[in-house]
Amino acid sequence: MATTWPVAGTGWGIGLSFLILTPIIAFYLPKILSRYSGDDINEARQKLQELEIHTIPELKKTLREVEEQRMLQAAIKETSDDALDKMVVWLRHAQYEAEDILDLIDYHKIERKFVLKSHGSSWPHRLHGTVSTCNMSCTGIAHIIWQGSAWLLQLARKSSLSRFSFLHRSDDVLPVTTSATPSPSDETVPAATSAAPRFCCSSIFYWFLDAGARIYRNWFSDVVGITGYKENATELDYVLPSVSRRNLKERIEKVQRTISLVKKSHLLVASKSAANDIVNMHRRKITSCSSKREVFGRDILLTDIMSKLLGETPHNSIALSSSSNKCYSVIGIYGVAGSGKTTLARYVLDHVKEYYAEHFDTLMCIHVTETFTVDDIFHDMLEQITKHRNSNTLSCEELKKKLKQNLRGKRFFLILDDVWVKGNNYQELKELCSPFNVGMKGSKILATARREDAIRALGANGLIAISDLDEDQYFRMFMHYALNGLSVDDREFEPIGRKIAVKLHRSPIAAAVVGGQLHGQTIAFWKTTATLDVLNDTMGALRWSYMQLDMDIRRCFEYCNIFPRRFKLEKDKLVHLWIAQGFVKTGRETTNMEDVAERYIHELQSCSFLQPEETGYFSIHDLVHELAQTIAGSDSFRIENASWRREEMEVDVPTDARHLFVQKYDGDLITKKILQMENLRTLIFYTVGRAPVEEKVIESIFKRLQKLRVLAITLSSEHHGRYIKKPDKISVSESISQLKHLRYLAIRAKVACRIILPSTLAKLYHIQMLDFGNCEKMELPTADLISMRRLLLPLTGVKFPNLGRSKLLQTLPGFTVRDEQGCELKQLRDLNKLRGSLWIRGLENVQTKKEALEANLAAKERLTQVSLEWRANRSCNPKVQADVLECLCPPTSLTKLNILNYKGSRYPKWMVCKQNGGPKDLKELRLTGWNQLGRAPDLVAFTLLSSLDLWNCGWDALPGNMEHLTLLKRLVMYKCLNILSLPTLPQSLERFLLRKCNDGFMKSCLTIGHPNWEKIEHIPEKTIADKTWTDL
Structure with missing residues (x-):
């Protein structure tokens, strides 16, 4: 037993000796390895350079040519060419592969930086780097040196890592799992004795490999473009393993072979000139787009439909639930795709909202997809009635029951847009109508469909076939999209415009799309377009319009095909999906990707590929969606x-x-x-x-x-x-x-x-967006998520240490200051790209002016809404609070400001003085929980204020300069118990709300002739009562 410990000690000594000798081995080993690996490394370096500098640009150019020829052939033959389709698929797959190669290399570049930053170059971490390097970078070399390297490396890891884990700092201990250690006995001694020689051998070989691995790593870092990777500063290594280098060359060569093969195709060579004739190489000028729905030549139809909608209106008569006495009737509009059915239905709905809103109790507009389910339609109806989405776990019967409860005794107007009859869905259409017969007589359903039988399946007793516009009406619509808002001589463009309009065969969607692409173009381009036969077909016109888009915008448009027809696309999410896929390209590092993506949105909207819905949302016309599906092919799929x-x-x-x-x-x-x-x-x-x-x-x-x-x-x-x-x-x-x-x-x-x-x-x-x-x-x-651009989290209960390292961050709904390292207010200092709204909580944890200044709030110029909050139940020094708020001066571009539970000893100068910075364009101000005595602060700096909310404040009077806030339209006071009188209020006020304030004060505002009543008499809408806020 006594002789075993010297043996074990010898093993430890040899292991530590080789740990010291590693730098020496590292110096001499490259002289040996360079004889065998130099040519291979140079070849890999050249392949990567070719990929980025030559191959990818050539790939994009070839893909554009093939796609344009594919579109041209599809327009001429009205069918796709299988050979061209395959070529597009090959090239797209090659493009994805090339992008993934560069992306993975970029990942390892970032990884290396952060590994070195977090671990430094200490010898314990050098050992950790040894483990990683041997495991990742020297598999190939180990195989040459020893056939059984896999077993040896595993043994080396088990022996060396478990024994040397004590060398690591406490925050970086390798995870070694051990069972409970039994008490010493003779049975444990042989195990220690046998382990010592294994440890010696494995350690010697393990560190010998490490020396070679680090040199090998340095060479490969040059290959993949990592600079500044010096031997004396590269202890931790996460670059691609050597086996991946060979695989890398094969992947690049495959991409290059694909391009070469496609370029040799006779289909591509023979057709370049034809495609060039219909593709505009000059970018058109994009002007502002109107979100208002434009309708042409449908006034007679509108009158006819409105007479049917308003025809049966007996009041207070509840329908009986029998099939012979329905409370509703169905009006049907049918016509071919792109004929304007949906536009007309939405036009009717807008007309009802504007002129006959009191006639119907409930308005609903539902799109019925080709693959609709009754459950989904019921969900959509309930959402529009109740303004919130019901649980997806409700059964169809439960949904029907809730729908009946909400429709009972009410006169409703329902639009069912794009109804389909397909397969055996007649029963589903019947089930769809089953909850409706509980409403009031005079309820109406307006349905649109491509086929008459779909309308009849709903029991329509009034059928309207949508007809073509007459020639003059159609031409007026076309010229609206082509020239609206431009200062040009219409007489020059009109003759050519008529020629183009004739080719479009009075298709409304073709007029919108082609007219949008002609908008801002030269007369020469109009003349060329007028000669194109591709415009004779509606889908051909849509393909032509697609071909005028830049390649990056094309990819963005194609991506929209992933969503179902008529899906409401949220603009912000769509922008970040495009950015995540790498579709958004910026010419300069200073250019914001979100701004470029906004331009893409604007261009797609200008040519009607995206159609505006409610604020911040878009939809895609059915025919345009079919185009996207044809173009995307198998790249996108929906279940x-x-x-x-x-x-x-x-x-x-x-x-x-x-x-x-x-x-x-x-x-x-x-x-x-x-x-x-x-x-x-x-x-x-x-x-x-x-x-x-x-x-x-x-x-x-x-x-x-x-x-x-x-x-x-x-x-x-x-x-x-x-x-x-x-x-x-x-x-x-x-x-x-x-x-x-x-x-x-x-x-x-x-x-x-x-x-x-x-x-x-x-x-x-690479993560750019987290949404939880x-x-x-x-x-x-705790992480350096340097690529993060958008963080969507609840305003409370979330902790993100060291958030300040994400300097590209643009969306941050809330930030809570904590008395913890990494959660200080100074984390906001460098987040100057923030936009939209920001809610800062936990300001009671800010103790000095310096801390508040470090937030650099005024530099965040793209913020439009800021909330500053102290915790209500925490006592804070009033002077400290005053200093903190003074130093948290919001940016000048701010439009909404909310300050909660401020109990400071003075008001910030940026609020009460014009000459001290602060938000000059502030429109809305809300002050909650301010307990200062005396009069509320004069809002001298906020001359553009339109809304002022005072909640639970201790002042005894409103600001003295109220009369001078000449743009103020809304004034709200809630639980302001000390205010007893009103100052002179501006004549601009349109709404005055007073709730849970002093009883005598509220009574005086209701007493005719009282000074307080006289000061609010001119306000059109007044609410003075102790009611719930939703009742106001």
């Missing part, structure tokens, strides 16, 4: 409600698809189909049904679909414990770090849910 049945499992999902939209989450679908799609870049689960989201299934996505750039998952919700209970929490697997390309991660819940994030989230160096919806009590790992 909608009707296309997937658990019992069938027969949906044919293309395994080479890059973007996938799934209407409802389904674990079996993921396991059996989606996990086979290893090239996926986008995976969106829009909603959930009755099956919960499973952590193990999500983990399998992380492990199998490693090319994902966008992953969006909607979690399940709870409905009284039926069907499914919402997850109280969901743990995200550590394997999320394998998604090295990921930019956009959304895990959203309809109700509060705790999401537990792993520390490995910090390895998502209604999560609660979340803590993001």
Whole structure:
């Protein structure tokens, strides 16, 4: 037993000796290795340079030429060319591959920087680097030196790492799992004795490999373009392994072969001139787009429809629920795609809202998709009636019951847009109408469809075939889109415009799209366009319009195909989806990608490829959506409600698809189909049904679909414990770090849910957007997420240490100051790209002027709304509060300001003086919980104020300069108990609300002839009562 310890000591001594000798080995080993690896490394370097400088630009050029020829052939033959379709698929796949290669290299560049930054170059961490390097970078060399290297490296890791884990700092200990140690006995001695020689041998070989690995790593860092990677500063290494270098060259060569093969095609060579004739190489000038719906030549139809809508109006008569005595009647509009049915229906709805709003109790407008389900239609109706979305776990019968409750005794007007009769859905259409017969007589349904039988299936007793516009009306509409808002001589453009309009065969959508592309173009371009036969067909006209777009905008438009028809596209989300996919290109580093994407949106809207809905949303016309689907091909795929049945499992999902939209989450679908799609870049689960989201299934996505750039998952919700209970929490697997390309991660819940994030989230160096919806009590790992641009989190209960390192951040709803390292107010200092709204909580934890100044709030010039909040139940020094608020001067561009629970000893100069900075354009001001005595501060600096809210404040008088706020339209006072009189108020006021204030004061405002009453007499809308806020 005594002799075993010297043996073990000898092993430790040899191991430590080689740890010291590593730099010496590292100096001499490159002289040996350079004889064998130099040519291979140079070749790899050249391949990467060719890829970035020559191959990718040539790939984009070739892809554009093939796509344009494909569009031209489709327009001429009215069918696609299979050979051209295949060429487009090959080139797109090559483009994706090239982008992924460069993206992965960029990932390792970022990773190396942060590994070195976090660990430094200490010898303990040098040992850790040794482990990583041997495991990642020297597999090939180890195989040459020793055939059994895999076994040896595993043995070396087990022996050396477990024994030397004590060398690491406490915050970076390697995870070594050991069982409980038994008490010493003779049985443990042989184990120690046998381990010592193994430890010596494995350690010697292990460190010998490390020396070579670091030199090998340095060479490869040059290959992949990493600069400044010096031997004396590169202890931790996460560059691509050597086996990947050979694979890298093969991947690049495959991309190059694809381009070469396509360029030799006779289809491409022979058709360049023809395609060039219809593609405008000069960018048109984009002017402002009107969001107002324009309708031409439909006045007679409108009058006819309105007479039918208002014809049966017996008051207070509730319908009987018999088929012979329905409370509603159906009016049907039918016509071919693109004939203006939807536009006319929306025009009728707008007319009803403007002139006959009191005639109907409830207005609804629902789009009926080709793959509609009755459940979804009922959901949409309830959402429009109640203004909130019901749980997806409700059964059809429950939805029908709720719908009847909301429609009972009411006269409703319902638009069912784009009704389809397909297969055996007659019964579903009948079921769709089943809840309607509980309303008031005179209720109306206006339905649109491409075919007459679809309208008749709903029981329509008034059919209207939408006719073509006459020639003059159509020409007026076309010229509206082509010249509206431009200062040009119409007489020069009109003759050519008539020639183009004739080619479009009076298709409204063609007029909007082609006219939009001609808007801002030269007369020469108009003349060329007038000669094109491609415009003779509506789809041909749409293809021509698509071909006028830049390549990057084309990719953005094609991406929209991932969403179902008539899907409401939220502008902000669409912008960040495009950015995540790399479709948005900026010419300079200082150019903001969001601003470029906004321009893309604007251009697509100007040619009617995107049509505005309510504020911040867009939709796509059916024919335009068909165009996007044709262009995208197998790149994008949707699994909608009707296309997937658990019992069938027969949906044919293309395994080479890059973007996938799934209407409802389904674990079996993921396991059996989606996990086979290893090239996926986008995976969106829009909603959930009755099956919960499973952590193990999500983990399998992380492990199998490693090319994902966008992953969006909607979690399940709870409905009284039926069907499914919402997850109280969901743990995200550590394997999320394998998604090295990921930019956009959304895990959203309809109700509060705790999401537990792993520390490995910090390895998502490319992540740009995190969206966690209604999560609660979340803590993001301490990380340098330098690519982060958009962070959507609840305003409370979330902690994100060292947020200030994300200097590109633009969206941050809230930030809570904490008395913890990494959560100080100074974390906001460098976040000067923030835009939109920002709510800062926890200001009671700010103790000095210096801390407040470090936030640099005034420099955040793109913020439009700021809220500053002290906790109400925390006592703070009034002088400190005053200093803090003085130093938190908002940016001058601010339009909305909200300050809560301020108890400072003075008012900030930027509020009460014009000459002291502050928001000059402030429109809305809300002050809550201010307890200062005396009069409220004069708002001298806010001369453009239009709305003033005072909540629970201790002042005894309103600001003295109220009369001079000549743009003020709204004044609200709530729980201001000390105010007894009003000053002279501006004549501009339109709304005055007084609630839960002093009883005598409120009574005086209601007493005719009282001075307070006289000061509000001129205000059109006055509310003075102790009612709930929603009743005001």
